[in-house]
Amino acid sequence: MVRHKEFDPDEAVAAAMALFWERGYEATSVQDLVEHTGVGRRSMYDTFGDKHSLYLKALDRYTATTEKVFGDAAATAPDGRAAIRGLFDMLLDSAPDDRRGCLVVNSATEVGPTDDDAAERLGLHLAGSRELLEGLIRRGQRDGSVTDRMSAETLTSVAFNAWLGVRVAVRARTPRDRIVHDVEELLTLLSGSQL
Numbered sequence: 001m002v003r004h005k006e007f008d009p010d011e012a013v014a015a016a017m018a019l020f021w022e023r024g025y026e027a028t029s030v031q032d033l034v035e036h037t038g039v040g041r042r043s044m045y046d047t048f049g050d051k052h053s054l055y056l057k058a059l060d061r062y063t064a065t066t067e068k069v070f071g072d073a074a075a076t077a078p079d080g081r082a083a084i085r086g087l088f089d090m091l092l093d094s095a096p097d098d099r100r101g102c103l104v105v106n107s108a109t110e111v112g113p114t115d116d117d118a119a120e121r122l123g124l125h126l127a128g129s130r131e132l133l134e135g136l137i138r139r140g141q142r143d144g145s146v147t148d149r150m151s152a153e154t155l156t157s158v159a160f161n162a163w164l165g166v167r168v169a170v171r172a173r174t175p176r177d178r179i180v181h182d183v184e185e186l187l188t189l190l191s192g193s194q195l
Contacts, residue, residue, distance in 0.1 A: 007043065009048075013048075015036055015037040016033055016036070016037055016054050016058045017103070019032060019037075020055055021106070024106060025055055025107070026110065030051050052115075052117075056117055059107060059118060060121065062103045063104065063121065063125040067125065067128060069090070070090065071132065073087065074086065074087060074136055079140060080138070080141070080143055080145050082145065083136045084140070084159065084187070085183075088163070088183045088187075091163075091167060092166070092170070092183075099170070099171060101170045102171070105164065108122050108126075126164075129160070130156065133156055133160050133163060134156040137152050137159065137190070140190065146192075147192025150192075159186065159190065162183070166182070
């Protein structure tokens with residue numbers, strides 16, 4: 001007779017994601033995962049494989065969730081520049097004492113250089129983020145909310161690097177008002193009023 005799992009694998013991945021996000025990959029032990037998820041060690045190995053496999057599932061969950069949230073928010077904005085503002089606002093929408101930053105950026109700096117599987121996932125997510133920003137810049141150029149005095153490619157490079165910079169700045173405990181100021185400067189640049 002086959003035993004049924006006594007836990008929800010989706011909930012376990014979500015709990016593991018939260019732990020990896022808070023502590024990082026290296027600082028999270030299998031025992032930490034067992035305690036945090038409530039899943040026994042044997043069940044965890046039977047369901048997810050090793051710690052690395054669970055980490056990749058957690059990373060997949062995080063990227064899929066953020067991509068959907070960002071895509072949905074961008075689609076409902078009234079114009080391209082407002083959509084870009086909304087995406088940056090979402091990066092800053094955590095509690096002031098939440099210093100986790102972004103799991104993608106955290107993973108890129110911690111495991112990306114040595115973990116090919118994680119690096120591939122991170123690369124795909126970052127390429128998608130860049131593509132989203134470029135689409136919004138082009139949308140803004142069509143609707144007049146983003147300057148057309150600079151190429152979409154140039155503005156995308158600036159916006160994408162600012163996008164990554166904000167994610168790092170949150171993790172680095174940069175004062176929020178400094179980050180907000182920098183985002184406002186970017187939005188001013190995108191509008192073309194300083195050119």
